[in-house]
Amino acid sequence: MTTDTTPADHGRPRLGVEDPAELLAEARLCLGEPPTDCLLLAGGEGRGSSALITRSPLHDLLGPRGGAHLQRHLALMRERGSGAVRALIVLGDGHQALLAPVVEDILRRAGTLVHEAAQALGDEARTIRSVHGAAGSTCWTLHRVPSRSGGAEVRLTESGPLREFADTRTAATAVLRGHPIPRGEADAARLHEIGRGLELPAVDIASAADPGILFATARAALVPLLAGPGRLSGQDRMTKCEQVAALLSAVAVDRLHWELLAQCVEHGGAREIDRETLLQALVADRDRAPHPDVCAGGEWYVGLERMRSIATAATLEGSPAQRSTARSAWRALTALLVLLAWWNHRFATAGGLVDELREQEPDSTLAPLLSRMTDTPIFPAWWPSA
Known part of the structure; x- marks a missing residue:
């Protein structure tokens, strides 16, 4: 269970x-x-x-x-x-x-x-x-x-x-107290519309882009894009969509989506984490606890969920190369959310995401590894104390 x-x-x-x-x-x-x-x-x-x-x-x-x-x-x-x-x-x-x-x-x-x-x-x-x-x-x-x-x-x-x-x-x-109230995603239709209209740039495996900066820019771009029609001029809307597309193209590169995960772990002033041993550190170091932004309902977590929804829609439109990029981005964002949910002790949520990954990509070599972490489960070192 x-x-x-x-x-x-x-x-x-x-x-x-x-x-x-x-x-x-x-x-x-x-x-x-x-x-x-x-x-x-x-x-x-x-x-x-x-x-x-x-x-x-x-x-x-x-x-x-x-x-x-x-x-x-x-x-x-x-x-x-x-x-x-x-x-x-x-x-x-x-x-x-x-x-x-x-x-x-x-x-x-x-x-x-x-x-x-x-x-x-x-x-x-x-x-x-x-x-x-x-x-x-x-x-x-x-x-x-x-x-x-x-x-x-x-x-x-x-x-x-x-x-x-x-x-x-x-x-x-x-x-x-000014605490955010979790609500169901009311912007699903607009996220879908954004995704189907994106023109994703080709994946650059050698890219030196900082995915954290791209993620912050893309989150900011979504605010006016989700505000409703008529808020942006045609040119401004195109610019905002390009910023979202740049993030999706970047996380389609394994190295960059792993870097984004590391920045999520470090968010909030935590000390730097070794990218090569990131998962081992989360299993062994009880002092590494997630910042509220990367917990469910937090700004970063919600941002990743929205980018994943956009990537899902982007797999339905565009050239074969663009759809392939969108699928790689969806896979990366799914894995990222699995690991953040796992780090939050949300094993059921993480397991549901793994099931989606397995269903969409039956030959995935990543799904069995993630499934072992969530179903066993292997616990993160930190624990939300009573």
Whole structure:
């Protein structure tokens, strides 16, 4: 079972009251996107402590080895000092309309696995503080009670409506403090339009360009390009598109996209990292933690996601050489996002990107290596402390 963990220590929310809507909101802020179809586990040293929140896909939890993997995951959270955790089973986004029998079946199955995994560790009360569900705009409480057959079963109880994100105290506090609010990508159509209109320059294997500078320029160029029609003259739009194209052409070169990854690792004032042993350093050096900009929802991370969307669209248009460049850029940006997601302990997200890479390029030699890192998983040295 692959899992996403709180991406970074910087400005994380504090554990709040026993309210599924608040936990769902806290997870949205911590993980940088709205959680869907997942099990959320939130722990901390006590009330008011920094939240350590993890997300595991429900399809993994309900799989053949989901219970055993969850047991190991709970044990690891305990070792990391999270204390008793709050569990929240999220169906859809929590507000999606679902058939009542489907909701009850999935909540009961998932809740049983959570309670059994906690009990297997020897002290359920010390491992699990509460188990709730969020489904069909309703909050659910899941209690483990004796069954008529002499064993135990999970009883579901509706505990009220599930408030929207904007109505939570967590969201209001984030706005007052000026924290960015993660939202779904609303610019998908414009990114697609930009990609299909790009004219990518030929790849220059010997290029001495600095991909970090090109990336900063391309991110800045996207701001007016995504602002809507009529904001730029034809000439200005062409110039901005050329700046985006220059970045895509550069990262199509293995050496340059690896250099961009190194600059992501060094971002925020971290000491220089050896390019040849970059991954080994991230596995061994616990003092190297990701800057918020390269975490999910951060400026750099979002920028890379947008460039990848543009590269995807660019593979559909242009000459064969341009489409080939776009595919190489897409592959590079996918690998870069996999490694950043992995460094953020977002193994489920990284694994999903690896699956995309494997699907698009079945002969890829990179996918098996990345898959080993995310599925085993091989842990980065740093850990988001509770």
